[in-house]
Amino acid sequence: MLDDNPVTDLTQDQCWxxxxxxxxxxxxxxxxxxxxxxxxxxxxxxxxxxxxxxEGNKLLGVTMNNDVAFEADEFTDTEATSVxxxxxxxxxxxxxxxxVDHLPxxxxxxxxxxxxxxxxxxxxxxxxxxxxxxxxxxxSQ
Amino acid sequence: MLDDNPVTDLTQDQCWxxxxxxxxxxxxxxxxxxxxxxxxxxxxxxxxxxxxxxEGNKLLGVTMNNDVAFEADEFTDTEATSVxxxxxxxxxxxxxxxxVDHLPxxxxxxxxxxxxxxxxxxxxxxxxxxxxxxxxxxxSQ
Numbered sequence: 657m658l659d660d661n662p663v664t665d666l667t668q669d670q671c672w673x674x675x676x677x678x679x680x681x682x683x684x685x686x687x688x689x690x691x692x693x694x695x696x697x698x699x700x701x702x703x704x705x706x707x708x709x710x711e712g713n714k715l716l717g718v719t720m721n722n723d724v725a726f727e728a729d730e731f732t733d734t735e736a737t738s739v740x741x742x743x744x745x746x747x748x749x750x751x752x753x754x755x756v757d758h759l760p761x762x763x764x765x766x767x768x769x770x771x772x773x774x775x776x777x778x779x780x781x782x783x784x785x786x787x788x789x790x791x792x793x794x795x796s797q
Numbered sequence: 798m799l800d801d802n803p804v805t806d807l808t809q810d811q812c813w814x815x816x817x818x819x820x821x822x823x824x825x826x827x828x829x830x831x832x833x834x835x836x837x838x839x840x841x842x843x844x845x846x847x848x849x850x851x852e853g854n855k856l857l858g859v860t861m862n863n864d865v866a867f868e869a870d871e872f873t874d875t876e877a878t879s880v881x882x883x884x885x886x887x888x889x890x891x892x893x894x895x896x897v898d899h900l901p902x903x904x905x906x907x908x909x910x911x912x913x914x915x916x917x918x919x920x921x922x923x924x925x926x927x928x929x930x931x932x933x934x935x936x937s938q
Contacts (some may be wrong), residue, residue: 662906669865680877684825691832693825693866695879722818725834727823736821736905738836764877765803765926785906 666782671739674728674782676700679762681728683707683775685745687717698726699761704776705743706756708769715771718745724775725787734787741780807923812880815869815923817841821870824848826886826918828858839867840902845917846884847897849910856912859886865916875928882883882921889913 666674675681675698684693694714697732698707709715718724722744729738748756753772763769807815816822816839825834835855837917839848850856859865863885870879889897894913924938 662908672825680872682823682825682830682834684823684866686832690864690883691825691827691866691869692883693823693834693881695868695870695877695881723831725825725832727834727836729823729836732906736836739933740834742831742833762930764872764928764930766929769801771845787905788907789905790905 662786662788664784666737666739666784668780669739671780671782672700672703673735674730674737674739675705678725678728678730680764681726684725684727685714685717686721686723687713688720692717697761697763699726699758699759701756701774704774706748706759706761706772708756708761708763709771709773710767710769711771715773718773722746726775731787733789736787737782738785739780739782741777743775743777743779745773745775748774756759783789800804803927803929805925807880807922808880812882812921812923813822813841813844815878815880818845819869819871820856821905822867824855825866825868826855826858827853827864828854828861829861834909838902838904840900842897842900845915847889847900847902847913847915848895849902849904850914851908851910852912856888856914859914863887865915872928874930877926877928878923879926880921880923882918884916884918884920886914886916889915898907
């Protein structure tokens, strides 16, 4: 049942390229000793990820404990790519926050998101998977 | 800039329906005090999520601390849906693990994944977002 090589590791450059080509991922963070996860729109700025958020659990969580993880992925019928990273989150203020206005950070949803958060990456890995989904060919659509 | 109602909350039934219609999500878990995230193939069984994993960080993490979070999503050019949940993970053994062979749990990647993990959901929410991506219409493809 095993393929010779169904999984390929991405280089760090390939991971950054992948992140730069996408704008939607999932942030995992601590909140009061629990692990939480939420979808986010992000943009790559140098070696950081930037996103905006409103007051709420996401902001409270990263303020209380800045240890975070993040994942972005993409898949087709034959291949899936996933980049996961860990890092530390900090809220940006003043000039640093204003500078984000010049980045192509494009929230998909038109709700007010005032606080700018930056994730500094400490470790990152990416994998590309050759998919085996024989049932996909059996679908009615 | 704000829409009247860009975000719609899903009911619990709608969340379960969404999870049942998908098979790929992201698991967030604790590992040695850190938060980690990883993509997983899953299947819904009653009010639990089931996935398989090999020995490794994912299994070690949920064994040491069973507090986990999970997210699944889907998006088109005009709409995104995301279901997030929190719960507790446990490894299944014996008859319970064997019973999973009868579930439509279909790993996308043909690597060996021997251990069966079940997530019992403690809280869940789902949201559907009306997307505003004017730049999508400016893309060359």
